[in-house]
Amino acid sequence: MVRISNEKMRELLRVYFIMGSNNCKKDPLEVIREALEGGITLFQFREKGKGALTGEKKHVFAKEIQSICKKYNVPFIVNDDVDLAIALDADGVHIGQEDESADRVREKIGDKILGVSVHNLEEARKAIAQGADYIGVGPVFPTKTKEDAKEVQGTSLILSLRQNGIQIPMVGIGGINAENASEVVKAGADGVSVITAISLAESPFESTKQLVMTVNECL
Numbered sequence: 070m071v072r073i074s075n076e077k078m079r080e081l082l083r084v085y086f087i088m089g090s091n092n093c094k095k096d097p098l099e100v101i102r103e104a105l106e107g108g109i110t111l112f113q114f115r116e117k118g119k120g121a122l123t124g125e126k127k128h129v130f131a132k133e134i135q136s137i138c139k140k141y142n143v144p145f146i147v148n149d150d151v152d153l154a155i156a157l158d159a160d161g162v163h164i165g166q167e168d169e170s171a172d173r174v175r176e177k178i179g180d181k182i183l184g185v186s187v188h189n190l191e192e193a194r195k196a197i198a199q200g201a202d203y204i205g206v207g208p209v210f211p212t213k214t215k216e217d218a219k220e221v222q223g224t225s226l227i228l229s230l231r232q233n234g235i236q237i238p239m240v241g242i243g244g245i246n247a248e249n250a251s252e253v254v255k256a257g258a259d260g261v262s263v264i265t266a267i268s269l270a271e272s273p274f275e276s277t278k279q280l281v282m283t284v285n286e287c288l
């Protein structure tokens with residue numbers, strides 16, 4: 070295996086859907102199927118927060134989603150849980166500033182995809198130096214999904230990271246939907262990362278198609 074190219078990574082970040090069992094009101098497996106059918110380009114398994122599955126149940130659920138993603142040829146990323154990513158032979162891991170350090174995770178996962186959340190220029194430079202394949206920047210807009218989210222940045226952080234020479238593949242996150250996604254991409258992100266906009270949509274399929282269309286129109 071070789072590290073993913075920046076070009077391929079940018080393509081995968083276009084519409085990056087993140088989900089766990091507690092983010093949905095209907096059957097999560099149906100939600101992920103609709104999202105894949107609608108055209109998501111990358112998936113992150115984020116099983117955390119109130120009512121989240123743990124242990125064997127989490128493992129089994131992750132495996133089910135991974136196998137659906139495989140059918141659509143959409144890479145499967147695991148949030149936080151490096152051991153689970155390795156056990157499932159997932160396509161990658163996403164970690165934040167409060168998680169295991171990026172260089173240690175890179176050592177453990179070899180050439181798998183490594184995503185790191187950043188909130189300022191210093192964190193972005195460090196993530197790059199430690200081997201990140203992409204960075205997640207947020208929260209761009211107010212979000213109810215992550216209780217411990219940092220201060221809302223608007224699109225200005227994305228813009229200023231690009232102006233300061235940060236060229237790594239970058240995705241915006243936090244409160245993004247089909248109405249505001251174009252602002253995020255126009256500021257310099259390669260794509261948008263969403264939970265609610267798809268997981269709680271009346272039609273995850275239609276909502277995904279809207280996001281895909283909006284992002285592609287800006288690129």
Ligand SMILES: Cc1ncc(COP(=O)(O)OP(=O)(O)O)c(N)n1
Pocket residue numbers: 085087113115117148149163164165166167168184185186204205206207215240242262
């Ligand atoms: C694409 C993407 N960007 C940012 C995050 C947030 O990661 P983190 O700060 O570690 O917070 P948790 O998601 O672990 O609560 C993400 N998951 N994905």
Ligand SMILES: Cc1nc(C(=O)O)sc1CCOP(=O)(O)O
Pocket residue numbers: 087186205206207208209211212213214215218219242243244245262263264265266
């Ligand atoms: C998981 C996550 N990370 C964030 C960050 O700012 O790093 S915001 C967030 C929640 C995104 O959910 P929604 O699309 O429902 O707002």
Ligand SMILES: [Mg+2]
Pocket residue numbers: 148149163164165168
């Ligand atoms: Mg984390």
